[in-house]
Each structure stands twice: as structure tokens, then as C-alpha cells.
Amino acid sequence: MEPPGDAKEDWNIIADLAGRMGDPMDYGSAKDIMEEIAEVTPSYRGINYGRLKSDGIHWPCPSTEHPGTPCLHVDQFSCGLGVFHAIDFIPPAELPDEEYPLYLTTGRVLYQFHTGTMTMKSDGLNELAPESFVEISAQDAEAYRIEDGDSLKISSRRGEIEAKARLSEKAVEGTIFIPFHYANAAANKLTNTALDPTAKIPEFKVCAVRIEKG
Numbered sequence: 001m002e003p004p005g006d007a008k009e010d011w012n013i014i015a016d017l018a019g020r021m022g023d024p025m026d027y028g029s030a031k032d033i034m035e036e037i038a039e040v041t042p043s044y045r046g047i048n049y050g051r052l053k054s055d056g057i058h059w060p061c062p063s064t065e066h067p068g069t070p071c072l073h074v075d076q077f078s079c080g081l082g083v084f085h086a087i088d089f090i091p092p093a094e095l096p097d098e099e100y101p102l103y104l105t106t107g108r109v110l111y112q113f114h115t116g117t118m119t120m121k122s123d124g125l126n127e128l129a130p131e132s133f134v135e136i137s138a139q140d141a142e143a144y145r146i147e148d149g150d151s152l153k154i155s156s157r158r159g160e161i162e163a164k165a166r167l168s169e170k171a172v173e174g175t176i177f178i179p180f181h182y183a184n185a186a187a188n189k190l191t192n193t194a195l196d197p198t199a200k201i202p203e204f205k206v207c208a209v210r211i212e213k214g
Contacts, residue, residue, distance in 0.1 A: 093194035100208035132185035151214030159189035
């Protein structure tokens with residue numbers, strides 16, 4: 001594709017930035033870059049623009065005579081077997097209590113991606129997934145006298161947001177789910193940055209919250 005208007009191709013922007021930072025990249029096209037990748041990376045050695053013009057080539061492709069690899073790990077794992085071992089369960093840093101009695105977990109919906117900077121420009125996707133929601137079990141909805149579509153305020157020790165209730169058979173009693181795509185109901189205002197002691201990963205997927213009808 002030709003870039004629209006005065007826009008530059010991505011490789012051109014990166015090469016320009018590199019040059020300004022003292023590392024000139026004297027490429028003439030994306031094809032030149034692909035040729036260098038094939039030269040220095042064994043698993044890409046058989047991939048070039050001429051071969052890509054037909055049906056594409058699946059990586060890895062170690063030579064121009066190689067057909068490519070549509071399916072990895074057919075006969076054996078390329079890097080050996082995985083190593084598994086048991087670990088001790090460690091509870092989350094923040095557990096439900098009287099003030100914040102529910103678990104919150106966050107995640108994705110099929111029709112939006114991350115913060116929606118690209119997907120929310122699509123009318124079709126926005127029609128399918130237009131706004132945030134609070135997925136809640138029938139048991140919790142009954143306990144809190146919540147009906148499908150009610151406006152809810154969700155609060156944690158770090159902040160609060162508002163979103164509509166969505167009763168779901170998938171929801172587990174005691175746990176609510178909120179997608180993290182929507183800026184006007186940003187789920188990560190609620191989540192906990194406490195780090196896992198081993199992996200050092202923040203606990204964005206579990207924290208304690210309370211809900212109230214808006």
C-alpha cells in the first residue's frame with residue numbers, strides 16, 4: 001500500500017529516527033530490510049519478496065528451497081520439552097472483606113483491543129461492543145437487588161468507576177468482571193499494583209471491590 005498523503009512508511013520513520021540518534025540506516029525500501037533479516041537470521045533465510053508474492057511463507061523457513069512451516073512442533077518441540085513443577089498457592093495481596101466484599105477480575109471482549117485506539121474507530125465493532133459493563137452473577141444481582149442494565153458504581157481502595165450491570169451465567173458468585181478497554185469506565189483505576197513475589201507481575205487481574213446502584 002502507498003501511504004496516504006504525506007505519511008511515511010513505518011520503516012522510513014524508524015530509519016529517520018535512528019539517523020537522528022546517530023545510527024544511520026541507509027535502506028531504500030522495506031524489501032532491503034527483509035533481505036538483511038534473511039541474511040542474518042537463519043529461520044528467515046528462505047523468505048524474500050519474490051517468494052512472498054504467491055501465497056506467503058510460514059516461518060521458520062531456513063532456505064529458499066524450504067517450503068516454509070505451516071504447522072510448528074508436528075513431530076517434536078523445536079526447543080525440547082517444557083519443564084513443569086508444582087508451586088505453593090499464594091493468595092492475592094488484597095482479599096474481600098466487609099468494606100469491599102467482592103472480587104474484581106478484568107479482561108477483554110472479542111470486539112475491542114486494549115484501549116481501543118484502533119478498534120473504536122470501527123462503527124461495526126462499536127455497534128457490537130459500545131460500552132463498558134459489569135458482568136455479575138444472578139446470585140449477587142439478587143443479593144444487591146440489581147437488574148440487568150442498572151447503572152452501578154464500582155469502588156476499590158484506589159478509585160471508582162460507573163458502568164451498567166450485565167447479568168451473566170458465566171459470572172461466578174462473589175466475583176464481578178469488567179473489560180479494561182473503555183476510558184470512560186477505566187477498570188484499571190480500581191486494580192491493585194501489588195507485585196507477585198516471584199514473577200514480579202502486578203496483580204491487575206484481582207482486587208477487592210464494592211458495588212452500589214447508581
